[in-house]
Amino acid sequence: MSAATHSLPAVRFENVSRYFGDVRAVDNVSLEIHDGEFFSMLGPSGSGKTTCLRLIAGFEQPTQGSIFLHGTRVNDLPPYERDVNTVFQDYALFPHMTVEENVGYGLMIRKVPKAERQRRVQETLELVRLPQMAKRKPSQLSGGQRQRIALARALVNRPRVLLLDEPLGALDLKLRQEMQIELKEIQKRVGITFVFVTHDQDEALTMSDRIAVFNAGRIEQIGTPAEVYEHPQSTFVASFVGTSNLVPSDMARKLTGQNETFSIRPEKIRMVEPGAPVQDGWAAVEGTVREVVYLGMLTRYLVQVDGGSELTVVRQNLDETSMDVLSAQGKRVQLTWQRAFDRVLESPQ
Amino acid sequence: MTTISATTNPTTRPSLIRRVSTFFHRHPTLTLVLLLAVPLLWLGVVYLGSLLALLLQSFFRLDDFTGQVVREFSLDTYGQLFTRANMDIVVRTVAMSAAVTMACALLAFPISFYMARYASATGKVAFYIAVTLPLWSSYLVRVYAWKLILAKEGVIGWFFQAFGLQPVLDAVLAVPVIGGPSLSVSMYGTFFAFVYVWLPYMIIPTYTALERVPRSMLEASADLGARPLDTFFRVILPLAFPGVVAGSIFTFSLTLGDYIIPGVLGNSAFFIGQVVLTQQGTAGNIPLAAAFTVVPMVIMFIYLFIAGRLGAFEAL
Numbered sequence: 001m002s003a004a005t006h007s008l009p010a011v012r013f014e015n016v017s018r019y020f021g022d023v024r025a026v027d028n029v030s031l032e033i034h035d036g037e038f039f040s041m042l043g044p045s046g047s048g049k050t051t052c053l054r055l056i057a058g059f060e061q062p063t064q065g066s067i068f069l070h071g072t073r074v075n076d077l078p079p080y081e082r083d084v085n086t087v088f089q090d091y092a093l094f095p096h097m098t099v100e101e102n103v104g105y106g107l108m109i110r111k112v113p114k115a116e117r118q119r120r121v122q123e124t125l126e127l128v129r130l131p132q133m134a135k136r137k138p139s140q141l142s143g144g145q146r147q148r149i150a151l152a153r154a155l156v157n158r159p160r161v162l163l164l165d166e167p168l169g170a171l172d173l174k175l176r177q178e179m180q181i182e183l184k185e186i187q188k189r190v191g192i193t194f195v196f197v198t199h200d201q202d203e204a205l206t207m208s209d210r211i212a213v214f215n216a217g218r219i220e221q222i223g224t225p226a227e228v229y230e231h232p233q234s235t236f237v238a239s240f241v242g243t244s245n246l247v248p249s250d251m252a253r254k255l256t257g258q259n260e261t262f263s264i265r266p267e268k269i270r271m272v273e274p275g276a277p278v279q280d281g282w283a284a285v286e287g288t289v290r291e292v293v294y295l296g297m298l299t300r301y302l303v304q305v306d307g308g309s310e311l312t313v314v315r316q317n318l319d320e321t322s323m324d325v326l327s328a329q330g331k332r333v334q335l336t337w338q339r340a341f342d343r344v345l346e347s348p349q
Numbered sequence: 350m351t352t353i354s355a356t357t358n359p360t361t362r363p364s365l366i367r368r369v370s371t372f373f374h375r376h377p378t379l380t381l382v383l384l385l386a387v388p389l390l391w392l393g394v395v396y397l398g399s400l401l402a403l404l405l406q407s408f409f410r411l412d413d414f415t416g417q418v419v420r421e422f423s424l425d426t427y428g429q430l431f432t433r434a435n436m437d438i439v440v441r442t443v444a445m446s447a448a449v450t451m452a453c454a455l456l457a458f459p460i461s462f463y464m465a466r467y468a469s470a471t472g473k474v475a476f477y478i479a480v481t482l483p484l485w486s487s488y489l490v491r492v493y494a495w496k497l498i499l500a501k502e503g504v505i506g507w508f509f510q511a512f513g514l515q516p517v518l519d520a521v522l523a524v525p526v527i528g529g530p531s532l533s534v535s536m537y538g539t540f541f542a543f544v545y546v547w548l549p550y551m552i553i554p555t556y557t558a559l560e561r562v563p564r565s566m567l568e569a570s571a572d573l574g575a576r577p578l579d580t581f582f583r584v585i586l587p588l589a590f591p592g593v594v595a596g597s598i599f600t601f602s603l604t605l606g607d608y609i610i611p612g613v614l615g616n617s618a619f620f621i622g623q624v625v626l627t628q629q630g631t632a633g634n635i636p637l638a639a640a641f642t643v644v645p646m647v648i649m650f651i652y653l654f655i656a657g658r659l660g661a662f663e664a665l
Contacts (some may be wrong), residue, residue: 059568079571086572092565096587105583106573157573 008071010035010161010193011056016065018051025051027217028065033161033195035070038187040196040204043214044240049197052214053163056195057086070160084161085154089169091146093138099125099149100134106157124156127186144175155186161193168203180206201241205229213237235345238263243312245269247342251308255283260344266314268341271301274334284336287311292329299325303335311335406639418635426636430644435624439644442621445536446604449543450551453600454593456544457551461589464552465559480552488546492613495542499533499614506531529616538614543604550603551596558592559585594656601652605645621645 011033018026026048033039041049054060055067058079066073074082085106093102100121101108107117125131128148138146147167154162164183168176184207187194198204204211205225213220213228213236221233232238235246244263253259278284287305299320301313313335317325363371373380409418410425429435464476483491498504509518522528522535529535562585570580608622621641629638 057568057572059571079568080574080576084572086569088565088569090563090565092563092569094566094569094584094588105570105575109574109579153569153573 008035009033009068010037010070011039011195012068012071013052013055014066014068016052016055016062016067018048018055018060019063024217026055026062029217029219030065031212031219031222033193034210035160036191036193037209038184038194038196038207040198040208040211041214042198042201042204042211042241044199046216047214048217049199049212049214050165053086053165053195053197056161057084057163058082083159084163085157085159086163086165087147087150087154087167089165089167091138091150093146093149093153095138097137098134099130099136099138099141102138102149103153103156105153110157120156121152124152127155127189128152143170144179147171147179151183151186155190155192158190159192161195162187164194164196166197166199168198168200176203183207205241211241213241215240230343232263232343232345235261235263238343238345245311246345247311248309251305254308255285256339258344262342262344264311264337264342266300266312269311269313269335269337271303271313271315271333271335274332276334276336278336281339282336283339283342284334285311286332286334289328289331289333292326294322294325301328303333305335403639403642406636407643409636411634411636416633426640429637430640435641438619438621438624441618442605442645443648445539445543445620446601448540449547449604450597450600452540452544453548453551454555454597456548457555457596458589458593461552461556461559461592462585464556465562480549483546484549489609491546492542492610495538495545496533496614499531499538499541501531501533503533533614535616536618539611542610542614543607546610547600547603550599551593554592554595554599555589556592558589558595562588590659594659598649598653598656602645602649605648 009032011031013029013031016026016029017024029048029052041052043049051060055062056069058074058077058081062075067075069082069084094105097105103124104117104121107120112120122131122134125134128151130145130148130152133141133145133149138149141149147170150167151164167183168179171179180203183194183196187207196204196207205228208225210222210224211228212222215236221228221237223231228237228241232241232244238244238246243266245266246261246263247255249259249261252262256262274286285305285308287303287308289301290304290310291302293300293302294317297317298314299317301315303311303313305311315325407426408422408424409420410423411417412419460476460480464473468476500506506518509515518532521537522531527536529537532538532541566584566588567580570584571577575583606622608620608626611618611620611623621644625638625641628634628641
């Protein structure tokens with residue numbers, strides 16, 4: 001790949017909108033996806049992330065704006081003329097073809113010679129670790145295996161951009177976590193740009209180089225997992241990515257003297273004896289433990305702050321048994337955190 | 350169960366309906382037997398029983414002198430069946446059935462495709478009603494309607510005359526074997542009427558099969574580089590094929606057995622159904638009628654076997 005094409009973004013949206021009647025599924029979105037990165041589109045259902053993916057694939061046409069793939073405007077290009085491939089949410093494997101025929105479909109359509117086709121199909125099946133399944137029908141595979149075959153069917157064409165539409169949604173938790181790591185490894189190995197749509201924030205944080213957080217057809221924030229998690233730019237991002245305590249302005253004024261809403265992550269709050277001395281640069285409030293939720297590895301405490309709202313605190317069960325943590329219910333506590341960790345949000349509600 | 354009812358309603362015993370429900374819930378096999386008893390009896394006695402009686406009859410023979418059925422095993426009737434004249438009837442009927450089936454499939458596919466892929470929800474309902482609407486009225490009325498439409502003085506004849514196409518119509522009618530003095534008194538008439546009356550039976554299963562092909566599968570094909578025509582031949586058609594075969598079983602077998610349409614429209618060449626009717630009615634030759642009835646059954650078995658070999662049932 002020449003340096004010139006390398007510098008071009010793999011995907012670029014320029015003020016793209018997609019309306020369905022009165023519904024603005026995608027509302028004036030601009031973004032750039034770098035060549036070779038693992039890019040996630042994260043958001044709740046109906047936030048426009050899947051529509052964005054379909055716009056890249058060519059299944060939808062933008063109502064307004066332009067879409068570029070490696071610098072070429074593709075608005076009017078049908079799916080079969082775009083150098084992208086998709087892994088579908090329901091896998092969409094062809095039931096009347098064997099695994100081998102499914103994976104080789106794109107190569108056959110492009111008239112790749114049979115010998116090379118077979119070699120590449122076998123190679124790709126090995127990449128997804130299912131080389132022995134070539135002769136089976138999709139109906140004879142488990143959900144996890146179908147998922148891998150769908151991935152192989154897209155990867156075998158060596159597209160420049162691979163689109164994945166919630167590909168792990170139908171798998172159980174253990175399998176999903178395995179596949180997350182495996183997908184990331186495959187992406188590093190093949191060096192293809194991955195555009196990954198998910199509503200699962202853990203998944204997005206685990207795999208992505210960068211994340212775009214979608215809400216109501218718009219992008220709320222684009223950044224690395226750490227940026228999105230540690231520096232949420234809006235109330236929505238703070239609450240959708242991980243859990244956050246959103247401290248409303250009236251309580252914020254009492255705490256910090258400033259009238260701005262801010263967020264603080266539950267794991268950043270310390271729970272200590274009431275009246276304990278407060279260090280410089282730390283915020284402190286007192287309250288009563290209203291509820292204790294024992295989660296095995298962690299315990300979540302809901303603390304009713306005096307004269308204010310509720311804060312959630314998460315603590316690792318390091319030196320305590322379940323009996324110890326559950327007995328905290330109803331106790332008076334002091335909550336403190338480093339002021340450096342709270343985040344003033346740009347768009348207070 | 351008792352403990353639950355005791356806690357929810359400690360003073361009274363559970364009601365009768367509840368006890369009956371519980372009984373059946375606990376004895377699923379008995380429930381199944383009770384549910385299936387009547388339909389199984391119907392299938393076993395009335396349905397298969399009559400078929401068996403039919404098969405038996407075909408192995409009896411008619412005594413030419415007395416006109417009585419001789420109830421002894423013999424292959425005489427089948428010998429009679431395999432005469433030149435009777436085989437002509439079989440070939441004619443099978444050829445008509447095949448032609449009707451192909452015409453129905455060709456007409457039904459685009460309609461079904463539009464219904465399944467492009468029509469809105471209300472459009473689908475409208476299409477569905479339009480397709481099944483002819484089935485609401487009497488078959489006989491519709492067949493006679495075709496007789497008038499296709500008659501020499503009918504609307505089609507008028508159309509050909511009005512546009513100066515009479516020579517075309519004459520040429521079409523001059524074709525040997527299938528031609529005749531007018532459309533309604535030729536094989537064309539029989540063919541048109543058959544295609545018309547059986548078309549819904551082809552559209553519905555084809556539509557159902559097409560409806561079951563998820564949109565994502567077509568998108569996947571396009572995504573992998575296939576142009577619409579490739580997608581059609583490699584994905585849509587193979588997946589819809591079982592539906593077309595299901596429809597063809599209807600159109601083929603219904604044409605094989607019908608005796609009314611060739612009686613009303615056509616050049617009075619006999620079809621299997623008509624032979625069965627005359628043999629068991631006026632001629633009183635029930636064994637030969639039975640033997641004739643076995644023919645479409647055998648043909649259907651062969652048909653299903655070939656369809657199975659073609660992989661028609663693989664994508665089910």
